[in-house]
Amino acid sequence: MKIVQVQFSPWDKKYNFDAADTDVKVGDQVIVKTELGVELGKVVGYQDLPDINIKASAEAGAEAGLSVSSGLIEIKKIIRKAEPADLKKLPEEKQKKKDFAYCKKIIDKYQLPMKLVDVHYSFDGERITFPFIADSRIDFRELVKDLTKHFNRSIRLQQIGIRDEARFCGDFGHCGRSLCCARFLGDLNSITSEMAELQQCVHRGSERISGVCGRLMCCLAYEEEGYKKLAENLPSLDSQVKVEGRKGRVLARYILKQTVKVLLDEGNGEAGGVVEVEAGKVKIS
Numbered sequence: 198m199k200i201v202q203v204q205f206s207p208w209d210k211k212y213n214f215d216a217a218d219t220d221v222k223v224g225d226q227v228i229v230k231t232e233l234g235v236e237l238g239k240v241v242g243y244q245d246l247p248d249i250n251i252k253a254s255a256e257a258g259a260e261a262g263l264s265v266s267s268g269l270i271e272i273k274k275i276i277r278k279a280e281p282a283d284l285k286k287l288p289e290e291k292q293k294k295k296d297f298a299y300c301k302k303i304i305d306k307y308q309l310p311m312k313l314v315d316v317h318y319s320f321d322g323e324r325i326t327f328p329f330i331a332d333s334r335i336d337f338r339e340l341v342k343d344l345t346k347h348f349n350r351s352i353r354l355q356q357i358g359i360r361d362e363a364r365f366c367g368d369f370g371h372c373g374r375s376l377c378c379a380r381f382l383g384d385l386n387s388i389t390s391e392m393a394e395l396q397q398c399v400h401r402g403s404e405r406i407s408g409v410c411g412r413l414m415c416c417l418a419y420e421e422e423g424y425k426k427l428a429e430n431l432p433s434l435d436s437q438v439k440v441e442g443r444k445g446r447v448l449a450r451y452i453l454k455q456t457v458k459v460l461l462d463e464g465n466g467e468a469g470g471v472v473e474v475e476a477g478k479v480k481i482s
Contacts, residue, residue, distance in 0.1 A: 200272065203229060203238040206317050208328050208357050208365040211383075213244050215274040226279035228320060233353075235321040237279055237287070242383065288318055296348070300327050303343050311335050314362050324351040330362050360385050363410035370408060370416075377415050388413040395424050397452060427452045430476050437482040440474050443467070444482060 201221060202211040214229055221227060225240045288296075297316045304313060311331040318325055325348055329335075337354050344352040364378040364385070378385060393399050393406055393413060408414045431450045432438050438445055440459055448471065449458040455476045463469040 200244040201227075201240050201275070202242040202244050203227060203275075204241045205236050205238040206315065206326075206328070206365075207379075208315060208361040209317075209355075211241055212238075213272055215272045217274045219275045219278060221275065221278060226284065228276045228279055228283065230273060230276060234319045234323050235276075237283060237320040283320070286320070286322075293318075296325070299347065300344060303340055306343075307337075307339055309335055309337060309340060311337070312362075314357065315365060322350070324353060326353040326355055328355045328357045328361075330357060330359050358385075359410045360412055363408065368409045370414070371405070372416075376409065382415060385415070386418060388415060388417050392417040392421050395421065395428065395452075424452055427455065430455060431457055432476075432479060432481050439480045439482055440472065440478060445472075447479075 199216040200213050201216045203214050204211050212231075214227075219227070221240050223240050223242060227238055227240060229236055229238060293316050297313065300316070301313050304311060310333075311329045314328045314330060316325065316327060325344075327344070335354075335356075341352050341354060360378065363376060364382075367379040368376055370376055374380075390399070390413070396417065398406055398417075406414055406417065428450070431452065432447050434447055434450065436447050438447055438457075438459060440461065443461050444464075445459040445461040447457050448460050451457070451473075456473050457476060457479055458471060458473050459479065460471050461467075461469050
C-alpha cells in the first residue's frame with residue numbers, strides 16, 4: 198500500500214492517506230475527505246505502513262481525519278490531485294487578512310490571553326479554523342459563538358505550539374540562515390537541556406542557545422551522537438585517574454579538545470595542582 202503524508206497547513210500535523218492509484222509526488226496538492234469535511238492539502242512525504250489496521254482511539258482517529266471502526270483505523274484514500282481551478286475556490290489573501298483581523302478584534306473584545314496565528318478554510322467551505330498559541334487553556338466559548346454568527350460557518354479554534362508558529366511564520370536563526378523548521382525539518386523532536394550540557398554550551402546563556410521561538414535550538418540535536426562518541430574517550434567527572442604515575446581527580450572535560458582538567462594529589466615531595474591533559478595520557482585508577 199502506498200501511504201502518503203498530507204499536510205493541510207504549515208502549522209498543522211501530517212496525516213496519512215492511501216494514494217491508491219493516484220500518481221502523486223511530494224509537493225503535489227490533493228483533495229481528500231476527512232471526518233471533518235473535504236480538505237485540500239499538500240503531499241509532504243511518504244509513510245511505510247505495512248498494515249492499514251492500526252490500533253488507535255476514536256478520538257485520535259477522528260482528529261487525524263481517519264475513519265474508526267471497532268477500535269481500528271481505516272486509512273482513507275486520496276480523492277484526486279488538485280487542479281488549478283480548485284485552488285481558485287479558496288478565499289484570496291485579501292479576504293484572509295480581513296477575516297484574521299475580525300477574529301483578532303473579537304479576541305481583544307473578550308480580552309482572551311491568546312495569540313492568533315493564521316486562518317485556514319476547508320475546501321468544502323463548511324469550516325474555518327483559527328490556530329492560536331496560549332500559555333494555558335482558554336475558555337473561548339463566547340468567541341466561537343460570535344465567530345459562528347458572523348461567518349455563518351462551523352468554527353474551529355486549534356491551539357498549536359510556539360515552535361509550530363515559528364515554522365509557519367519563518368525567520369532567521371543565529372547562523373544567519375532561514376529556520377531549519379521552516380526549510381527542511383519534518384517532525385519537531387524534543388530538544389532537551391541534556392543535549393546542551395553534553396555539548397558544553399550551557400554556559401553561553403539561554404538566549405544564545407535558544408531559537409526565535411524561545412525554545413532550545415533544533416540544531417542541538419544534529420551533533421548529539423558525535424558528542425556522545427567523543428565523550429566515551431574521556432573519563433567521567435570526579436573519577437580517580439593517573440597522569441604520568443601521579444594520582445588525581447577529574448575536574449572538567451573538554452569533549453571537542455579531547456582533554457581533561459585534573460587536580461593532582463600532593464605526595465612524594467611534589468605539590469598538587471591543576472593540569473590539562475590529553476585523553477590519551479590519562480589512565481583510570
